[in-house]
Amino acid sequence: MSVTEITLVSFGYLHGAPPEAHLTLDLRRHFRDPHIDPTLRHQSAHDLPVRRAVLGTAGIRELIAGAALVADSFDAGPSDAPLTIAVGCAGGRHRAATVAMALAKRLAKTGATVSLTHRDLDKPVVDMNRTDANALAAALDRGAAAKADAACSGDAVAADPANDDLTRRQASAAARILLGQARDMWADAAAIRDGVDPVELGYTD
Structure with missing residues (x-):
């Protein structure tokens, strides 16, 4: 052993x-x-x-x-x-x-x-009120929209047509990552609006 x-x-x-x-x-x-x-x-x-x-x-x-x-x-x-x-x-x-x-x-x-x-078992419960939760959901929506716009517009990386294939692949990969992050953020925002505690999703105030 x-x-x-x-x-x-x-x-x-x-x-x-x-x-x-x-x-x-x-x-x-x-x-x-x-x-x-x-x-x-x-x-x-x-x-x-x-x-x-x-x-x-x-x-x-x-x-x-x-x-x-x-x-x-x-x-x-x-x-x-x-x-x-x-x-x-x-x-x-x-x-x-x-x-x-x-x-x-x-x-x-x-x-x-x-x-x-x-480490944290005996620490106080972390709670978030609904007003703050709704504000968080709105912020997540805005952040998700910004990431999606960046992915669709090519702002993720400099994807000039003159760039080589590797750079274009990098641009495509970065866009996919941004879109994935946007989907996750939209999903979290929807869950919070449905009443899920943001703490359960890893957010705090």
């Missing part, structure tokens, strides 16, 4: 930059945030209803199993070195802490020494 020490850190992106890690799991977009349930919002991974909600989310248990397999891959390497895994969500109180707890329990069975730190 080359990995004898595994450090797990749960955190919230709204409270600062992710900690340095060999593997970082970002749960913000792909897994429903218990924060949007008023009965769970002010609870945390310390509470059984939150842990049940997170572990009952489709894909979460598979993600935990997959992360354990990644840890096994590091363990198969020839060098003896510690491994750090970070698990993040928006506020660090629900999804990240619960997944980190479950993953730590699973990895401990391998014989490695596992330490678990919750």
